[in-house]
Amino acid sequence: MTSPHASASYAACRRGGAPPERARQELALPPGRAARLERWLLSKSGGPQSQRPRFARHEAHVGAVMALGGFPVLRRP
Numbered sequence: 001m002t003s004p005h006a007s008a009s010y011a012a013c014r015r016g017g018a019p020p021e022r023a024r025q026e027l028a029l030p031p032g033r034a035a036r037l038e039r040w041l042l043s044k045s046g047g048p049q050s051q052r053p054r055f056a057r058h059e060a061h062v063g064a065v066m067a068l069g070g071f072p073v074l075r076r077p
Contacts, residue, residue, distance in 0.1 A: 010037040011044075 006027070013023035024034035065071060 011041055
């Protein structure tokens with residue numbers, strides 16, 4: 001069984017941009033538990049595509065940003 005706290009924490013990490021392995025490490029989850037949480041998340045959210053940022057699936061938005069010079073790049077000082 002998946003606890004609501006673990007499910008919410010895992011979902012928050014993944015929706016925040018963490019890949020599955022990083023979310024597992026940040027939450028100190030055993031691999032099997034993380035795999036179950038990943039399956040749970042994908043079943044609730046519509047599959048792997050749902051984990052991509054919305055703009056990544058919106059060609060018009062990306063095209064408009066690229067026409068204005070592209071996405072900013074952060075450089076280390």
